[in-house]
Amino acid sequence: MGWFERTYNRIKRSKKKVDIPDGLWTKCIKCGEIIYNKKLEENLRVCPQCGYHFYIGARKRLEITLDKDSFREYDSVITSDNPLNFPHYEEKLEKSRKETGLDEAAIIGEGRIGGKSIVVGVTDYGFMRGSMASVVGERITEAVEKAIEKRYPLLIISGSGGGARMQEGMISLMQMAKTSAAIARLKRERLLYLSLLTHATMAGVMASFASQGDIILAEPGALLGFTGPRVIKQTIRQQLPPGFQSSEFLFKHGMIDLIVKRDEIRPTLIKILNLILPGF
Amino acid sequence: MVERSRYYLDFEKPIIELEQKITELEGLAKKEKLDFKEEIKILQSRLKNLKESIFANLTPWQRVQLARHPERPKPLQLASFIFEDFLLLHGDRLYGDDQAIIGGLAKIENEGIVFIGHQKGKSIKENLSRNFGMAHPEGYRKASRLMSLAEKFKKPVVTFIDTPGAYPGIQAEERGQAEAIAANLEKMARLETPILVIVTGEGGSGGALGIGVGDRILMLENAIYSVISPEGCAAILWKNQEKVEEAAEALRLTSQDLMKLGLIEEIIPEPLGGAHKDIEQTAINIKQAIIRNLSELKDLTLPELLEKRYEKYRRIGKFKRK
Numbered sequence: 092m093g094w095f096e097r098t099y100n101r102i103k104r105s106k107k108k109v110d111i112p113d114g115l116w117t118k119c120i121k122c123g124e125i126i127y128n129k130k131l132e133e134n135l136r137v138c139p140q141c142g143y144h145f146y147i148g149a150r151k152r153l154e155i156t157l158d159k160d161s162f163r164e165y166d167s168v169i170t171s172d173n174p175l176n177f178p179h180y181e182e183k184l185e186k187s188r189k190e191t192g193l194d195e196a197a198i199i200g201e202g203r204i205g206g207k208s209i210v211v212g213v214t215d216y217g218f219m220r221g222s223m224a225s226v227v228g229e230r231i232t233e234a235v236e237k238a239i240e241k242r243y244p245l246l247i248i249s250g251s252g253g254g255a256r257m258q259e260g261m262i263s264l265m266q267m268a269k270t271s272a273a274i275a276r277l278k279r280e281r282l283l284y285l286s287l288l289t290h291a292t293m294a295g296v297m298a299s300f301a302s303q304g305d306i307i308l309a310e311p312g313a314l315l316g317f318t319g320p321r322v323i324k325q326t327i328r329q330q331l332p333p334g335f336q337s338s339e340f341l342f343k344h345g346m347i348d349l350i351v352k353r354d355e356i357r358p359t360l361i362k363i364l365n366l367i368l369p370g371f
Numbered sequence: 372m373v374e375r376s377r378y379y380l381d382f383e384k385p386i387i388e389l390e391q392k393i394t395e396l397e398g399l400a401k402k403e404k405l406d407f408k409e410e411i412k413i414l415q416s417r418l419k420n421l422k423e424s425i426f427a428n429l430t431p432w433q434r435v436q437l438a439r440h441p442e443r444p445k446p447l448q449l450a451s452f453i454f455e456d457f458l459l460l461h462g463d464r465l466y467g468d469d470q471a472i473i474g475g476l477a478k479i480e481n482e483g484i485v486f487i488g489h490q491k492g493k494s495i496k497e498n499l500s501r502n503f504g505m506a507h508p509e510g511y512r513k514a515s516r517l518m519s520l521a522e523k524f525k526k527p528v529v530t531f532i533d534t535p536g537a538y539p540g541i542q543a544e545e546r547g548q549a550e551a552i553a554a555n556l557e558k559m560a561r562l563e564t565p566i567l568v569i570v571t572g573e574g575g576s577g578g579a580l581g582i583g584v585g586d587r588i589l590m591l592e593n594a595i596y597s598v599i600s601p602e603g604c605a606a607i608l609w610k611n612q613e614k615v616e617e618a619a620e621a622l623r624l625t626s627q628d629l630m631k632l633g634l635i636e637e638i639i640p641e642p643l644g645g646a647h648k649d650i651e652q653t654a655i656n657i658k659q660a661i662i663r664n665l666s667e668l669k670d671l672t673l674p675e676l677l678e679k680r681y682e683k684y685r686r687i688g689k690f691k692r693k
């Protein structure tokens with residue numbers, strides 16, 4: 092778990108370090124290129140030099156994926172409690188709320204892609220590493236049920252390196268079963284479920300709804316898998332092969348359909364919807 | 372007859388010592404043809420009190436240790452007591468035969484079932500072949516294949532959970548550990564036959580859940596079920612692997628806690644001193660629970676069964692309303 096923490100901190104820190112002098116430039120984490128921030132934003136926060144995909148939050152993700160101004164968020168009246176009275180949980184939640192402007196790690200709603208109506212859910216790696224506890228599990232399930240009710244296709248974009256959130260213990264683990272049961276219903280209704288994996292998606296989320304897509308897409312260079320690399324390294328006491336658990340690694344091993352660059356995601360989704368949905 | 376334990380936990384030590392004293396006295400009485408009946412009776416009643424006082428106040432960490440006790444009966448051993456007939460089947464038809472997950476056909480009260488379980492080893496040698504009960508994707512895929520068999524022939528599925536977790540390794544990731552577990556969660560959610568899940572030892576996170584979705588979740592009294600190991604939790608929360616006792620407490624991983632949280636349906640009592648103190652009695656308790664639960668589930672129509680299973684999971688989650 093510490094590994095992801097470090098990755099994310101690094102993202103934030105490096106942004107700060109380079110941003111603060113004039114707020115105009117960002118140094119690429121991967122190639123070291125100094126990128127003009129405006130240029131980085133125009134490029135959907137992808138390094139123009141090496142193609143490194145920077146973290147983007149859930150709101151930005153929706154904005155660049157859906158038809159302009161088509162997103163309508165589902166009202167959510169639920170917010171995280173601390174059911175186990177787990178140490179420091181409220182502080183962690185508060186910190187994530189401040190950092191992301193979100194109330195929890197998932198946003199759900201509906202919108203259009205290429206004119207086609209779709210139910211969409213996004214988990215945000217910036218909010219407690221996108222981990223799933225009661226609220227995330229409930230919202231994802233609500234999104235699936237809405238898709239069934241409206242007979243819309245479903246798109247879930249995962250950025251959940253934290254897996255099942257430790258702070259809600261077994262309640263979190265059971266969200267894997269809950270969301271999976273909802274996805275099973277969706278599929279029985281012969282509705283389309285597209286899963287897009289982004290950095291990072293691991294453990295309890297990767298081992299539930301994120302891996303259950305009819306079609307699974309991933310951004311390049313994302314960390315994807317079940318057990319975190321640090322734990323694997325500790326267990327087997329061996330160096331991990333280069334590129335281990337990257338999107339490219341999963342692709343090579345047959346776990347995902349396509350690796351899609353950020354600027355190609357929208358056209359790819361439109362293409363899939365056009366090819367698979369009846370009518371129009 | 373009190374058998375001398377080969378392994379005991381710190382808090383079991385006074386019990387083991389008293390048990391040894393009784394054995395010695397019994398031996399002496401036999402050898403010297405002396406009458407120690409009264410003395411032995413007193414010691415045995417003291418032993419019972421001692422066990423009761425220790426086991427009435429187990430901490431969550433002590434239960435973790437009991438759940439992982441090397442002498443704790445493992446699923447295969449329990450199965451041999453519980454089922455009248457039993458045939459292990461092998462292989463996932465895709466890659467291999469994972470020894471960390473076992474399964475096959477069984478009979479209980481003359482009723483056919485499909486049995487699936489994790490299997491830890493009892494010795495170092497067996498643990499190497501069983502991989503300490505930590506399955507690779509092929510283990511979950513073997514389970515999946517057996518569940519299809521159960522569905523086809525309308526046999527209920529009974530699973531025994533006892534694993535530290537799914538195996539954290541390179542090959543496990545290459546072959547899709549996450550996919551294998553995710554596929555089972557989906558499958559078990561809609562499997563058209565009753566599923567009874569019993570956590571007999573260690574319920575290690577997603578690796579446990581991978582054969583752990585069902586109509587009813589039961590736990591042996593001293594079994595545990597947790598989203599993360601206490602060691603892992605301690606390392607993250609206190610940056611100190613030794614804070615396991617605090618972590619075990621915080622995670623709410625005991626059968627009693629999970630019952631209170633409404634995440635399991637039933638606790639199966641263990642003999643005094645833990646399941647390893649009387650394996651046969653433990654098996655009898657499990658057997659009775661299986662028979663009762665399966666007969667209740669059998670009364671439901673298939674649509675009712677599936678609807679109830681969905682609703683059971685649908686309700687899980689605790690949040691505040693804004």
Ligand SMILES: [Zn+2]
Pocket residue numbers: 119120121122123124138139140141142143
């Ligand atoms: Zn770069």
